[in-house]
Amino acid sequence: xxxxxxxxxxxxxxxxxxxxxxxxxxxxxxxxxxxxxxxxxxxxxxxxxxxxxxxxxxxxxxxxxxxxxxxxxxxxxxxxxxxxxxxxxxxxxxxxxxxxxxxxxxxxxxxxxxxxxxxxxxxxxxxxxxxxxxxxxxxxxxxxxxxxxxxxxxxxxxxxxxxxxxxxxxxxxxxxxxxxxxxxxxxxxxxxxxxxxxxxxxxxxxxxxxxxxxxxxxxxxxxxxxxxxxxxxxxxxxxxxxxxxxxxxxxxxxxxxxxxxxxxxxxxxxxxxxxxxxxxxxxxxxxxxxxxxxxxxxxxxxxxxxxxxxxxxxxxxxxxxxxxxxxxxxxxxxxxxxxxxxxxxxxxxxxxxxxxxxxxxxxxxxxxxxxxxxxxxxxxxxxxxxxxxxxxx
Amino acid sequence: xxxxxxxxxxxxxxxxxxxxxxxxxxxxxxxxxxxxxxxxxxxxxxxxxxxxxxxxxxxxxxxxxxxxxxxxxxxxxxxxxxxxxxxxxxxxxxxxxxxxxxxxxxxxxxxxxxxxxxxxxxxxxxxxxxxxxxxxxxxxxxxxxxxxxxxxxxxxxxxxxxxxxxxxxx
Numbered sequence: 001x002x003x004x005x006x007x008x009x010x011x012x013x014x015x016x017x018x019x020x021x022x023x024x025x026x027x028x029x030x031x032x033x034x035x036x037x038x039x040x041x042x043x044x045x046x047x048x049x050x051x052x053x054x055x056x057x058x059x060x061x062x063x064x065x066x067x068x069x070x071x072x073x074x075x076x077x078x079x080x081x082x083x084x085x086x087x088x089x090x091x092x093x094x095x096x097x098x099x100x101x102x103x104x105x106x107x108x109x110x111x112x113x114x115x116x117x118x119x120x121x122x123x124x125x126x127x128x129x130x131x132x133x134x135x136x137x138x139x140x141x142x143x144x145x146x147x148x149x150x151x152x153x154x155x156x157x158x159x160x161x162x163x164x165x166x167x168x169x170x171x172x173x174x175x176x177x178x179x180x181x182x183x184x185x186x187x188x189x190x191x192x193x194x195x196x197x198x199x200x201x202x203x204x205x206x207x208x209x210x211x212x213x214x215x216x217x218x219x220x221x222x223x224x225x226x227x228x229x230x231x232x233x234x235x236x237x238x239x240x241x242x243x244x245x246x247x248x249x250x251x252x253x254x255x256x257x258x259x260x261x262x263x264x265x266x267x268x269x270x271x272x273x274x275x276x277x278x279x280x281x282x283x284x285x286x287x288x289x290x291x292x293x294x295x296x297x298x299x300x301x302x303x304x305x306x307x308x309x310x311x312x313x314x315x316x317x318x319x320x321x322x323x324x325x326x327x328x329x330x331x332x333x334x335x336x337x338x339x340x341x342x343x344x345x346x347x348x349x350x351x352x353x354x355x356x357x358x359x360x361x362x363x364x365x366x367x368x369x370x371x372x373x374x375x376x377x378x379x380x381x382x383x384x385x386x387x388x389x390x391x392x393x
Numbered sequence: 394x395x396x397x398x399x400x401x402x403x404x405x406x407x408x409x410x411x412x413x414x415x416x417x418x419x420x421x422x423x424x425x426x427x428x429x430x431x432x433x434x435x436x437x438x439x440x441x442x443x444x445x446x447x448x449x450x451x452x453x454x455x456x457x458x459x460x461x462x463x464x465x466x467x468x469x470x471x472x473x474x475x476x477x478x479x480x481x482x483x484x485x486x487x488x489x490x491x492x493x494x495x496x497x498x499x500x501x502x503x504x505x506x507x508x509x510x511x512x513x514x515x516x517x518x519x520x521x522x523x524x525x526x527x528x529x530x531x532x533x534x535x536x537x538x539x540x541x542x543x544x545x546x547x548x549x550x551x552x553x554x555x556x557x558x559x560x561x562x563x
């Protein structure tokens with residue numbers, strides 16, 4: 001390594017100061033000199049804000065892998081494939097958008113010294129237009145810490161309550177009053193995990209034996225009814241993925257082997273509807289099955305269910321999907337097979353008039369957009385960190 | 394099977410002095426007791442899985458994802474992080490809780506019950522990421538879920554790396 005004497009360092013500094021001074025004089029002369037061309041006005045620096053969300057926007061949860069202590073949401077316009085802004089969160093974060101699109105929420109865990117110290121679990125409330133922090137609500141430090149999945153938190157359709165799944169490893173659900181900005185209490189859900197709102201004062205959890213727990217609560221966050229169904233599927237032979245497509249008070253579950261189980265949550269107890277299959281005998285022979293992370297998505301306007309499919313054997317349930325298959329959820333007919341340019345890990349279909357099917361790949365880090373009705377490739381957006389989940393407004 | 398749970402519980406009891414944590418774990422096991430079969434049985438039963446057909450046949454190199462004992466490991470291998478296949482790297486704490494699986498050892502042609510114990514309390518190691526999924530189940534079967542941060546009872550819930558500890562022969 002070269003060593004510099006004090007004198008030589010001083011000389012170098014003087015030379016640099018001279019150069020900077022000359023440049024400054026040159027700039028002043030240029031600015032002050034009369035020019036034949038109209039000069040540009042001086043810039044005025046501001047901070048932009050987001051417009052109201054559009055149906056084809058997509059919010060992507062980036063784990064910031066491998067050090068996922070400060071996760072991130074990318075907000076992208078699916079039509080222009082332009083990055084509009086970002087929102088930051090903490091460890092194993094969950095994200096929600098208020099139904100009126102005025103607020104966004106990060107549900108996070110933080111340690112006081114980054115990776116060590118005291119644990120804090122908190123809901124951070126963001127203004128959906130400025131992305132500024134409006135406030136926060138402290139939670140009991142017992143959130144379900146898992147690689148982010150949908151249905152780890154959920155918002156009631158009226159936007160009043162945020163539901164947060166806990167695991168210590170005893171399971172419960174924290175009820176947060178978003179209007180009153182306070183944590184109200186917990187409802188125990190023994191033997192059942194996760195949470196998905198299926199009504200303004202109702203949620204369900206999936207249970208270890210394949211049953212569903214339906215819980216109703218009041219405005220004070222207290223449980224008023226709880227009912228566990230009989231097992232609706234057999235996890236020993238064909239487990240259902242734990243991220244179903246939840247639409248209103250109905251959920252479409254998809255199994256490792258490609259069975260679809262629609263469940264009606266409109267009543268006090270979950271009721272299974274007739275199940276059907278994504279795969280026929282020929283597909284089974286070719287080893288087609290669903291897989292990935294967010295494997296299934298439902299388009300309410302068209303009644304089409306989309307599933308991320310791959311060819312693989314047993315226990316390939318996290319394999320990237322090479323195709324997306326679309327089914328009429330009423331007739332169960334397959335209406336489309338979309339070959340993906342890049343195998344996807346998560347998919348989501350928007351509920352726009354011209355809906356976009358988002359295909360997100362983890363490796364490489366990429367978002368692809370397809371026209372949902374005809375499967376036409378529209379474009380892509382690269383370098384979105386380590387993306388796992390897709391949300392929509 | 395009950396013996397396995399008993400020994401697991403006992404080993405947890407030996408490794409932690411946190412009574413409140415044990416109370417919570419008790420609730421968890423109580424909740425799980427409502428289901429007819431215990432976790433390891435379920436792994437074996439799922440689809441009549443033949444673990445002899447496992448893609449994880451490597452018996453020599455525990456620095457790679459295809460090492461037999463890692464058949465459902467999900468995360469950074471502690472062997473690449475200054476630890477060993479069943480030891481934490483310096484400064485990381487073995488989690489007193491874990492999820493379990495069954496892996497076939499082609500070396501002796503036996504199926505072993507393995508406990509996927511995370512090392513906790515330090516930031517993510519970041520080396521040798523594996524995403525193996527044999528017998529891996531969704532979160533409602535938490536004992537068989539690999540995506541969960543298995544640091545319950547450790548000083549912090551911060552995940553560092555993953556190990557695979559032989560618990561016994563199936």
